[in-house]
Amino acid sequence: MTTFDVTAIGVAFVDVVANVTEEFLQNYSLTKGQGNTLPIAVLREIRKNLMDSRVIPGGTAANAMSNVASLGGKAAFIGKACEDTMGEKFKEAFDKSGIKSCVPLVKFDREIDRATARCLVMVTPDHDRTFAFNMGICEEIDEEDIDVRTILDSKILFIEGQMLVSRRARQAVMTALNTAKQAGVKVAFNMHDLNFRAVAVQEVIETIRSQADILIGNEREIRGCFEIDRSVTDMDAFMNVLSDRRQVLAMTRGSKGACVFSDQGIATVASENHQAIVDSTGAGDAFAGGFLYGLSQGMSLPAAGKLAALTAAEIIRIWGGRPEKSLALELKSYLDSVRP
Secondary structure, three states: OOOEEEEEEOOOOEEEEEEOOHHHHHHOOOOOOOEEEOOHHHHHHHHHOOOOOEEEEOOHHHHHHHHHHHOOOOEEEEOOEEOOHHHHHHHHHHHHHOOEEEOOEEOOEHHHOEOOOEEEEEEOOOOOEEEEEEOHHHHHOOHHHOOHHHHHOEEEEEEEHHHHOOHHHHHHHHHHHHHHHHHOOEEEEEOOOOOOOOHHHHHHHHHHHHHOOEEEEEHHHHHHHHOOOOOOOOHHHHHHHHOOOOOEEEEEOHHHOEEEEEOOEEEEEOOOOOOOOOOOOOHHHHHHHHHHHHHHOOOOHHHHHHHHHHHHHHHOOOOOOOOOOOHHHHOHHHHHHHOO
8 A cells, every 4th residue: 555646756846926018028138938037146146036926835846746645646746946946845845735845945046046946937818928038957857855755655746857967867767667667667758948959868868768657748759759740640640659658648738628649549638617717827737647547546437537628727727727616525526436
């Protein structure tokens, strides 16, 4: 009997979310709808000019674990942060939500940008999101930061693909991955914010393709990972490309819903009601959390996919990527109907 349904390794990010105009983005030469890597000092300057911003602990894997916990699951998170205001907010949020936090806090150093990872999430009137971020201390995660006991006591290990880009972090993450594989713990990946055209990312993609038991991503990410041309639009054709793989692949498609591919075929998941969109920042993270929780509870792939869509629909009604209400209560009727 394992203690944790899902343990994640990822970036200990703190999000600062605010509504902005497109002119605001232009003033700081930020590319709309994309991620912009900037020094900590520049992020501080931009933040000073954000109106009515909200500070919300984030990070894709961390957000996913918050959704797992809110659905009633046992979750843990492995990462690294600094002894600064952002790092303290990150740990405090996990303590409140009952998630086991394996996040050592190290000394803050302003001179060398050694700080907790942070991301400014700027939402324009069309609900599009533009990110400005700095990875900070998170890429300095070492093998000694990996809580092996927690991994061995988990059903699923969820790895944020971005953690494999840094050579230093990659070594630690591979230790965790190999530990999980040897113990029969399922390994899941996401591919959030990976630049598939970068030469350095190709090794990361190969690791994900070869090691993932479960892979979660949007259509652009799945296409990039498996080199599926844009001309392939039919999902049956997608399945033909992926037919020789034994992984479970959950692919989100925005308003078109999602598809779950496996050796059992294709499960199509309808999109849930998006009329009350407040902030789509954590939609993909919530989908991942719902899907992984469903799998950890023994749900069928279609049922887990439906739960993922329902979880994402709840999150886009609020600011940030973490639930404000208990998802176990909000989605009780559905959960009761699909639990084995």
